[in-house]
Amino acid sequence: MLARWSSWGFVAFAPLALALRDPQTVYDALSAVLSPGSEISLASDDTYQKDFTPRYNFAQAPTYSIGVTYARDSNISILTTGRGHGYTTSLARVQGGINLDLGKFDSIHVDSGAKTMTIGGAVNGYQVATALQEAGMEIATPQCPCIGFAGASLGGGIGPYSGLYGPISDSLLSVDLVTADGRLLTVNETDFADLFYGIKGAGFNFGVGICFTFRIYPATNSGQAMNADMTFVGSQSESVWKAVEQLAASQPKELAFGLSVRYSPDPALKGIMIAANFIYAGPQSEGKALIQPFLDLEPQGVNISTVDWKDIPSVANGGAITNYGCIPGVYYIPYSLNLYQVDVPNLVGVVNYMSEAIGADAVLQGTSIVWQQYAPHGFQLQADDSSAFPYRDAKAFVQIDILAAHASQAPVLTNFGRELRDLLQRGSGRDQLDVYVHFAHGDEGPASWYTAERLPKLVSLKETYDPTGMFSWYNPAILATTQHYTV
Ligand SMILES: Cc1cc2nc3c(=O)[nH]c(=O)nc-3n(C[C@H](O)[C@H](O)[C@H](O)COP(=O)(O)OP(=O)(O)OC[C@H]3O[C@@H](n4cnc5c(N)ncnc54)[C@H](O)[C@@H]3O)c2cc1C
Ligand SMILES: *[C@@H]1O[C@H](CO)[C@@H](O)[C@H](O)[C@H]1NC(C)=O
Ligand SMILES: *[C@@H]1O[C@H](CO)[C@@H](O)[C@H](O)[C@H]1NC(C)=O
Numbered sequence: 001m002l003a004r005w006s007s008w009g010f011v012a013f014a015p016l017a018l019a020l021r022d023p024q025t026v027y028d029a030l031s032a033v034l035s036p037g038s039e040i041s042l043a044s045d046d047t048y049q050k051d052f053t054p055r056y057n058f059a060q061a062p063t064y065s066i067g068v069t070y071a072r073d074s075n076i077s078i079l080t081t082g083r084g085h086g087y088t089t090s091l092a093r094v095q096g097g098i099n100l101d102l103g104k105f106d107s108i109h110v111d112s113g114a115k116t117m118t119i120g121g122a123v124n125g126y127q128v129a130t131a132l133q134e135a136g137m138e139i140a141t142p143q144c145p146c147i148g149f150a151g152a153s154l155g156g157g158i159g160p161y162s163g164l165y166g167p168i169s170d171s172l173l174s175v176d177l178v179t180a181d182g183r184l185l186t187v188n189e190t191d192f193a194d195l196f197y198g199i200k201g202a203g204f205n206f207g208v209g210i211c212f213t214f215r216i217y218p219a220t221n222s223g224q225a226m227n228a229d230m231t232f233v234g235s236q237s238e239s240v241w242k243a244v245e246q247l248a249a250s251q252p253k254e255l256a257f258g259l260s261v262r263y264s265p266d267p268a269l270k271g272i273m274i275a276a277n278f279i280y281a282g283p284q285s286e287g288k289a290l291i292q293p294f295l296d297l298e299p300q301g302v303n304i305s306t307v308d309w310k311d312i313p314s315v316a317n318g319g320a321i322t323n324y325g326c327i328p329g330v331y332y333i334p335y336s337l338n339l340y341q342v343d344v345p346n347l348v349g350v351v352n353y354m355s356e357a358i359g360a361d362a363v364l365q366g367t368s369i370v371w372q373q374y375a376p377h378g379f380q381l382q383a384d385d386s387s388a389f390p391y392r393d394a395k396a397f398v399q400i401d402i403l404a405a406h407a408s409q410a411p412v413l414t415n416f417g418r419e420l421r422d423l424l425q426r427g428s429g430r431d432q433l434d435v436y437v438h439f440a441h442g443d444e445g446p447a448s449w450y451t452a453e454r455l456p457k458l459v460s461l462k463e464t465y466d467p468t469g470m471f472s473w474y475n476p477a478i479l480a481t482t483q484h485y486t487v
């Protein structure tokens with residue numbers, strides 16, 4: 001499995017000794033062809049895990065072109081790493097390949113006048129938020145500050161301000177992409193427009209994104225937002241879901257909210273708690289009025305504050321996302337699905353089932369159902385056929401987050417995750433399972449990640465730009481084109 005490394009250039013590694021190629025042969029061959037600034041290391045080297053000197057130079061791109069063509073001609077699989085937060089099980093198919101680590105491609109250039117921002121392929125969400133806050137600008141950012149901003153945008157990228165601006169990919173203006181044949185293309189609305197469509201929602205299928213330019217927006221409410229945290233007991237679940245249903249019918253664009261349904265050892269919470277978080281891009285008084293139906297349920301631990309927009313990830317839910325989402329090395333079993341309606345009886349049933357199951361088997365305690373609901377406004381600003389991002393009409397993006405204390409728990413937790421997904425799917429409002437590609441487990445298949453309607457176009461783009469399936473490790477649009485690469 002690939003973890004997160006900060007390095008520069010390429011990292012060749014071989015967990016399977018002498019898979020198809022001797023690592024030293026790969027090392028020698030790459031050393032001979034790459035520019036002197038590139039760093040190459042073997043998995044066995046000390047330098048492999050260590051941070052290299054930061055550099056801020058997009059001119060390294062030709063090195064990546066050479067690396068990509070080298071990998072292609074040697075039939076060695078290659079995987080790009082942005083910030084290493086991708087977790088789909090489909091990544092485990094990469095064994096004995098080349099890790100193309102974008103590492104220190106982390107520069108940010110903000111042009112407030114032109115309302116654009118240009119970033120390197122490995123910049124994270126917090127770096128973006130900090131730079132934009134300082135410039136009096138904003139953009140939709142993911143909930144987790146540590147994930148790759150570019151990486152997130154390649155699959156859409158959703159977060160609290162998506163209610164205002166849609167998925168992050170809707171703000172993409174241009175990408176410098178190294179394709180499978182080693183070309184460095186500037187891809188935008190006019191040049192390679194077909195590829196631009198595919199990059200916005202299925203981007204990891206098509207190449208290595210070195211440099212990304214986004215549209216940015218003047219800060220809402222002077223860059224300040226309301227953050228409201230509160231906790232409900234499991235027995236209030238029906239009232240909470242009813243309030244969710246009500247809000248879903250008229251959610252203003254400035255309001256985003258999330259629920260986390262999970263086990264609590266606190267006897268007062270009777271086994272299950274529902275932590276709620278509301279973010280409002282406006283004055284606190286307005287935000288509070290909107291969430292009054294939830295406050296009327298007399299939740300515990302109410303904490304309402306006004307914060308800098310950039311700090312939302314670190315304060316929301318008491319900082320839970322920053323605390324747990326930024327520490328690598330967890331044993332994480334992810335499941336997810338999109339919901340197109342709020343089916344209150346089904347949701348109450350799922351919470352009751354979860355409570356009973358956890359009561360009967362303590363191993364299941366590390367399970368949460370995480371609900372994200374962004375306002376439809378932002379998602380509807382662009383036409384449905386404007387990009388590969390397919391889920392503009394989802395009411396909620398739901399994750400079943402399971403943390404195992406030990407690998408031996410994986411089989412039982414995997415079953416539980418799948419069971420919860422099936423139960424939630426019954427109330428989804430759709431027959432087929434739809435899953436936001438970045439939240440997917442990896443077992444769902446291309447039609448669930450990209451929709452059946454979009455697949456023919458994506459498959460045709462794959463045939464044009466990645467005919468041998470070099471970039472087919474991360475929930476790919478075509479599953480079976482990678483046979484002749486080292487696996
Ligand atoms: C704790 C946590 C919280 C999350 N919260 C959110 C959220 O709120 N909203 C949301 O939308 N998503 C969220 N995600 C999912 C996130 O969008 C994906 O994990 C995304 O892949 C992160 O990008 P990365 O660069 O960190 O990952 P990586 O693992 O480095 O990359 C993931 C995939 O994208 C490819 N890739 C990455 N960068 C590039 C590039 N520059 N060019 C070409 N290919 C590239 C990689 O090859 C790989 O296949 C979350 C994930 C975690 C672990
Ligand atoms: C790579 O795979 C192709 C197709 O299977 C084959 O023709 C070619 O000889 C292989 N190249 C190397 C260097 O192994
Ligand atoms: C797309 O990129 C090309 C090449 O850099 C540039 O000439 C063109 O103006 C760009 N188009 C848009 C819409 O930005």
Ligand SMILES: *[C@@H]1O[C@H](CO)[C@@H](O)[C@H](O)[C@H]1NC(C)=O
Pocket residue numbers: 227303304305306307315
């Ligand atoms: C309430 O939230 C703020 C951040 O918005 C935080 O600084 C503070 O510690 C929280 N208070 C409690 C009691 O948790």
